Amino acid sequence: MNNFVETKMKNRLPEFIRGYGQVKPYCGPFETKPTAQKYGVKMSASKPGDVKLISSVREALEKVEIKDGMTISFHHHLRNGDYILNRVMDEIADMGVRNISICASSLTNAHEPLITHIEKGVVTGLHTSGLRGAIGKAQAERNILGKPVVFRTHGGRARAIEAGEVKIDVAFIAAPACDEMGNMNGAEGKSAFGAMGYPLVDAQYAEKVVAITDNLQPFPLHRVSIPMNLIDHVVVVDSIGDPDLIASGATRVTKNPTDLLIAKNAAEALIASGYIKENFAFQAGSGGASLAVCKFLRAYMEENEITGSFAAGGVTGYLVDLLQDGLFKALLDTQTFDAKAADSIKRNPNHIEMSASMYANPHNKSCSAHQLDVMVLSATEIDENFNINSLTGSTGRIMGALGGAPDTAAGAKLTVVVAPTMRKRIPIVVEKVTNIVTPGDTIDILVTERGISVNPNRKDIQEKLDAAGIETMSIRSLREHVENFTGKPEQIAYSDDIVGVIEYRDGTVMDVIYKTM
């Protein structure tokens, strides 16, 4: 029999999880301090005449001596357009190597061929920020991995790698521009995706690092995001991906009238809160309503001649407009979400690339997430304790991601969640979220199309909204109101099998995902 522990958010977790290990339960956003040293990779040696350029992914795998049981890493800057993960994994499978753990910054629908590799035992471990589509379904319903997927935030991944909790044997880095010694950037070339925030960490902490490029440039590359002293091999391929598939629906401003109403309400609440003032720092997650908030804030900023300090996050063309039009002085960018933003980072010195560690790692000496005044998040569920779910659906299926939400919610002075109260008659505001991703103790306001709720621990904000004449209601009333339309959601039937562990950014466990029955 397993014993159980309880997190600060009152959810019960097993003390030990097979395939994961001992559980340290979440105990507050800044309670867990690191005690260890950063990981140090084995030192290398180079000499004149060393050749890094090799002709195929297969040869790269042979050079790095890929073998059973290794952990390898990938980034998802090319999102749905990524060709590299599948290509490397197909080659590894073809070589007969088994028992590989993948540490990806995230996984997208493009990576569904992984299912076959998992079923055949080529892949037996997954670390990621998100999981979607057929892989998410297969893991939630069938536990195809036979052990839990470890979900980490963008900051938590950087932390875990720096701490050596995830030891990467080989990092594969898709590089839109690279020279023959491995100096690279993400901003130039036919497959340009912009900032290289995730692999900036991998390159420093992986034992071997393979750059894969479709744009070999003369040495020395002039714009260096990751320097050659960290790179072992350079492989040239025809194409690393399809940059047209980087931007997804999630990165465009919505035209949906409900989302626009929510965004308008959110902007009003933000303005009333007093945080939208000269030199404020702002981030909005991807997702329709979340981005639409920018649109309404912009009008207010122009009218009141407010200039923000920086906007951050996954950077879209919409944020680029705000920079170019002088509404923000800088963009801090760890992951670029569309072609317009990728072009901006190349040309505009005020559009600044940052590593995932500088973005959101809680266990270094600063991160931009902790410098935010305002964060706007979307959610697939929010409960009466303001806990947010952005990973699993109400059916228990794995279909989303942690992203930077827990990082920025903890860091921002004011975190606002924008969400409709229901989607297709499924309630979004619920008594208890299917899984906790971002803890309610880091969420301040929920804005929906039917009402606004303020976290009771933020009396200061409640007073500001009251003073501005903005109507609010308790989140419980809001939930009950929604249930009048949707009815009480059905309880999902789960087995005892744990198919996912949701780590908080500091390495504690926030929640686990059980296999659906």
Added chain:
Amino acid sequence: MNNFVETKMKNRLPEFIRGYGQVKPYCGPFETKPTAQKYGVKMSASKPGDVKLISSVREALEKVEIKDGMTISFHHHLRNGDYILNRVMDEIADMGVRNISICASSLTNAHEPLITHIEKGVVTGLHTSGLRGAIGKAQAERNILGKPVVFRTHGGRARAIEAGEVKIDVAFIAAPACDEMGNMNGAEGKSAFGAMGYPLVDAQYAEKVVAITDNLQPFPLHRVSIPMNLIDHVVVVDSIGDPDLIASGATRVTKNPTDLLIAKNAAEALIASGYIKENFAFQAGSGGASLAVCKFLRAYMEENEITGSFAAGGVTGYLVDLLQDGLFKALLDTQTFDAKAADSIKRNPNHIEMSASMYANPHNKSCSAHQLDVMVLSATEIDENFNINSLTGSTGRIMGALGGAPDTAAGAKLTVVVAPTMRKRIPIVVEKVTNIVTPGDTIDILVTERGISVNPNRKDIQEKLDAAGIETMSIRSLREHVENFTGKPEQIAYSDDIVGVIEYRDGTVMDVIYKTM
């Protein structure tokens, strides 16, 4: 009784040196491979609202809990204009702290107040690339430190820090531009010095990092050479240094007719060697004749429409002209030597900043030193085995530096030494150098005003020079010829006391410096 070991260059070293440790003798430029892991600093934690800005150097020292026995680091990008090392050391002395080891990228005449701190026991360890003036004299004649100074090359310092052979407790970084969270660069502000090559390493491997700036900029600084996630504290002072004192005589092209003759001879030898061709990579050390070689090469390149790939090193205004005029496609810069070059790195994207590790560390996955075709070095002595001394004078006094000479000599396909045969009747070409800094097995040609000698192990170059009708002579004949004018140099009388250890870039020992009698 101590036992002795012998290096590949046949100099005898004690097996063990008090105040230094066990000696691993030099055994060839690429024979010593690392086996350990890189050092990892203790992890930190940050949270929203953290304040890094503090009001004085004293408060910074209190915050980092400076104490007896610590190792602290400094960079010398401000060269003779640096105010920071003295200011920090005066404060440490004032606090009554003792037994501090200083790991400086180099020390200049500006740092002579160190003598008092050494004599009082505040400073009891020195790691540096160079030592000059009164400190060099006091250590060579009196061993004021009571143990050897450890001399390292620029690449060797980066290596030793990454390897954890030197563990830095606190790094102090003079920052010409810095924001309140510690994002910094060296290119902007009244004390701009250009590239931040040395502290780029310190910031990653020091337990605590203090930025000291005279130009506090709004957060976020737009040009980030060292990111905030590595910085603990930011101190604002009136002035970090006098940038007018960065450029010294060593960084201007000579007008001395002997030096110009040597440079002209060297350029002819270089051209005859066949290495001056399309896309060649080039570096010249500081020093009159060495820089003057560029002038003659430039004429040849223009005439023959040759464009080089990159020029590297300490970067001067002269190299900037070559870049701007299209003679080289890029500059790789770890340390900027004058105001014109500092301005260039700010404005020209083809003028690329690199860390000392990317420049010259032999124990990572590449360095620019290993990508060089041609290196031109100056020397204070060269002997019949082509060994170079650039640290000690013929009197045994410590008066120079290792710099990047051993790094680039090992890396370049062709290394040419330019030196006059004598200075003030003191022979430069000698039977045996006072101390070996750069081993003769990495030197290919010596060019003087009285003759050219090719290292016998480079028969290919000898043939090229013969074919071009360039007269050469054996280095032994050249030495004997010089002795006709100067007479045999007097033997220096040494004691048994070792006052300096000269490490090769890979951490082996190349030579030791004995106290003069």
